[in-house]
Amino acid sequence: MRxxxxxxxxxENKASVEKVLDDNRDQEAEKTLDVPEVAKKESSxxxxxQEEIIEAAAKEFENIKSKYGPDPEITAKYGEKIESLATSxxxxxxGALKKIRKIAIGYSMLVATAGSAEGNTSxxxxxxxxxxxxxxxxxxxxIKQQTELEKAGIELVDxxxxxxxxxxxxxxxxxxxxxxxxxxDHERYxxxxxxxxKEKVLMGVGNKDFINVSYDSMGITEALKDxxxxxxxxxxxxxxxxEHYQYLEGMPKDHxxxxxxKEGRLDRPLLPPSPTDFIGLIKNLNNFGEDxxxxxxxxxxxxxxxxxxxxxxxxxxxxxxxxxxxxxxxxNPDFLRREVGLSDDQVRILKKxxxxxxxxxxxxxxxxxxxxxxEIASKIEExxxxxxxxxxxxxxxxxxxxxxxxxxxxYKREDGNGDETKRLIEEYIETAKKIGINIEYNPKEK
Amino acid sequence: MxxxxxxxxxxxxNRISLxxxxxxxxxxxxxxxxxxxxxLEIEKDKIDELRDKLD
Numbered sequence: 001m002r003x004x005x006x007x008x009x010x011x012e013n014k015a016s017v018e019k020v021l022d023d024n025r026d027q028e029a030e031k032t033l034d035v036p037e038v039a040k041k042e043s044s045x046x047x048x049x050q051e052e053i054i055e056a057a058a059k060e061f062e063n064i065k066s067k068y069g070p071d072p073e074i075t076a077k078y079g080e081k082i083e084s085l086a087t088s089x090x091x092x093x094x095g096a097l098k099k100i101r102k103i104a105i106g107y108s109m110l111v112a113t114a115g116s117a118e119g120n121t122s123x124x125x126x127x128x129x130x131x132x133x134x135x136x137x138x139x140x141x142x143i144k145q146q147t148e149l150e151k152a153g154i155e156l157v158d159x160x161x162x163x164x165x166x167x168x169x170x171x172x173x174x175x176x177x178x179x180x181x182x183x184x185d186h187e188r189y190x191x192x193x194x195x196x197x198k199e200k201v202l203m204g205v206g207n208k209d210f211i212n213v214s215y216d217s218m219g220i221t222e223a224l225k226d227x228x229x230x231x232x233x234x235x236x237x238x239x240x241x242x243e244h245y246q247y248l249e250g251m252p253k254d255h256x257x258x259x260x261x262k263e264g265r266l267d268r269p270l271l272p273p274s275p276t277d278f279i280g281l282i283k284n285l286n287n288f289g290e291d292x293x294x295x296x297x298x299x300x301x302x303x304x305x306x307x308x309x310x311x312x313x314x315x316x317x318x319x320x321x322x323x324x325x326x327x328x329x330x331x332n333p334d335f336l337r338r339e340v341g342l343s344d345d346q347v348r349i350l351k352k353x354x355x356x357x358x359x360x361x362x363x364x365x366x367x368x369x370x371x372x373x374x375e376i377a378s379k380i381e382e383x384x385x386x387x388x389x390x391x392x393x394x395x396x397x398x399x400x401x402x403x404x405x406x407x408x409x410x411y412k413r414e415d416g417n418g419d420e421t422k423r424l425i426e427e428y429i430e431t432a433k434k435i436g437i438n439i440e441y442n443p444k445e446k
Numbered sequence: 447m448x449x450x451x452x453x454x455x456x457x458x459x460n461r462i463s464l465x466x467x468x469x470x471x472x473x474x475x476x477x478x479x480x481x482x483x484x485x486l487e488i489e490k491d492k493i494d495e496l497r498d499k500l501d
Contacts, residue, residue, distance in 0.1 A: 038456045042463035049470050057477040064481065070488040078484040082477060089473045096466035100459050107455050256454045265451065 039104035043097050050093045054086045102250075106257060109247040110266070166203050173201035174234065181236045181271075181302050182262040183253040187211045189235035193223040195296060196230060208249075210276060211235050215287070224291045231294060237271035237301040243410040245269060261302060264446045267413045270421070271301035272428055273308055275403050278437045281310045282320050303413075304443035314436025316396035323391045327384055340383050346376050399434045406431065 061082055065075060168176065173190045180188045187206040191213065192198060202218055204211070213233060215221045223229050239261055240249040248258060260266045277299060284292040299306045310317050329335035336342045336350070349372055367377035392400075408424040429439050486493070 035452060035455045035459070038459045042459050046463055046466045046470070049467060053470055053474045053477065056474075057481065060481050061484070064484055064488070068485065068488045070484075074484070074487050078480060078487070081480045085473050085477050085480070089470055092466055092469045092473070096462050099462050103455055103459055103462075107452075110451070256451065256458070260451050 035107040036104050039100050039107075043100050046093055046096055050089050053089060057082050057086070106247045106251065109244075110257065167200050168203055170198040170201050173203050176203065177234060177236050177300055179262070181238050181300055182258050184236075184238055185240045185249045187236055187238060187241070189213055189233065191218045191220060192232040192234075193219055194229055195232045201232075206235070208238075209241055220295070221288075224288055224294065227291075227294075229294065230296065232296045232298065234298040234300060237273075237299055239269065239271070239302045242269045242271055242302075244412050264444075268302040268444065269413050270303045270408055270411055270425070271299075272408055272425075272441075273299045273306050273439065274409075275400065277308065278310075278403075278432070278435075279320065279324070281308055281437070282317055282324060285310065285312060285317070286321055286324055302444075304441060307440040307442075309438045311436035311438060315393060316400065316435035317437075319392040319396065323388055326387050326391075330380060330384075336380075340379050342376060342379065349373060350376060396435055399431055403428070403431050403435075 061079065064070070168190075170192060173192075177188055177190050180186075185208055187208070187210060189204050189206060189211045190201040191204070192201045204213065204218070206212060213220075213235075220231055220233075223231055239245050239258075240247075248255070251258060257266070261268055277297070281292075281297060284295055284297075288295070297308045299308070312318070329339070333347045333351075336347050337344070342350075353367075353370070353373060364377060364381060367373045367380070406424070406428055408428045411421070411424055413421055425441055429441065432439050
């Protein structure tokens with residue numbers, strides 16, 4: 001009997017689904033292309049549908065109860081089943097609403113970033129259109145909140161991925177790296193231990209905003225011993241790392257927007273080497289001396305490729321090299337006790353906090369924000385600052401600080417390969433050159 | 447703004463919405479089935495009685 005009873009259920013089920021499809025076909029003609037409007041309409045449609053279904057079931061359940069006055073045990077059993085379905089429907093609707101909202105937010109950000117056809121939705125012009133401005137600000141807030149919520153999970157993934165490494169054929173590895181700037185939210189890197197032969201590369205994954213290449217485990221230290229060998233270290237700057245394109249973070253790897261940037265249908269932003277990348281070169285110099293000349297460093301970003309070389313004789317490179325040697329001692333307990341004057345307890349706290357697993361620019365910020373280490377941070381900072389000023393001249397420091405503030409780092413590239421892009425690239429290259437960092441830029445073809 | 451992107455985004459929202467509505471329709475069917483089972487179980491004794499009489 002039970003089996004026989006399933007049949008009407010199944011056909012009714014099919015009928016309901018068919019009805020949904022028919023309804024949707026009816027609505028096809030009325031469809032609008034205004035993404036926020038579509039999102040609003042569909043969100044309210046599915047929320048209303050869910051409410052209707054739950055209410056109808058609850059009402060019918062109450063009717064049956066009052067009509068038949070059933071046994072409480074049976075009532076509880078079926079009540080639970082109905083409630084469980086209501087919970088499932090809530091999950092389904094919540095999931096769909098989240099997805100829709102993410103698309104709508106992403107789209108609003110995209111419009112704001114790329115500039116609309118009317119040209120009145122860019123960030124600069126948002127004051128002219130308060131409604132758009134408010135929407136953009138709301139979207140940014142929501143993205144920030146969402147990012148905060150997802151952060152913990154993402155960071156766990158980062159750490160889990162951190163140790164992975166794989167070997168690939170040179171071209172495949174470099175192609176993967178180039179693709180990853182559009183489809184991955186992590187920085188990735190490729191190391192080729194023989195750049196004359198270019199046979200294979202070792203690939204690794206970093207965090208969202210920095211990589212930590214282990215020179216020993218990647219075989220770089222060993223390879224450098226052979227004076228005939230040249231090494232390439234290339235790393236990526238993913239598009240979602242750009243201030244204006246953070247909304248791409250967490251979007252599926254094959255998402256349409258990611259593909260649109262890859263295919264050049266949307267202007268690809270610039271994510272040039274950061275000051276931290278410059279410092280990485282100076283660290284290489286400290287670690288390998290003259291041998292570091294045989295390491296070619298490149299950064300792949302959505303717009304193209306940047307090659308970096310340092311001028312060992314520049315005053316900034318020499319001064320910063322000395323400063324790094326000095327600063328590297330902050331992980332040495334004896335140095336911290338002797339030079340900074342930390343107590344044994346304070347040294348123990350620093351060790352326990354594992355402050356070195358974050359972006360180098362952030363470690364001091366993290367130390368300062370933690371009440372347990374804020375006092376230690378002040379002491380270390382005071383010492384480091386004083387040494388910094390001794391070793392680096394004010395002109396170099398001004399130029400170095402200027403690089404941090406260059407518009408190129410948050411440039412939206414509304415004019416494609418236009419004059420403003422060229423000007424910013426020139427300004428960036430010239431400023432870096434003044435402090436002994438020579439940069440070559442090879443833009444990607446459209 | 448690339449019109450194709452606008453279309454794709456709108457289509458994706460519609461696809462998600464349709465998928466959600468289909469799932470909700472299935473839930474509705476499931477709920478109806480539970481409610482009819484509920485009545486059947488309440489009336490089980492009467493049904494059995496009728497069946498006995500028919501037998």
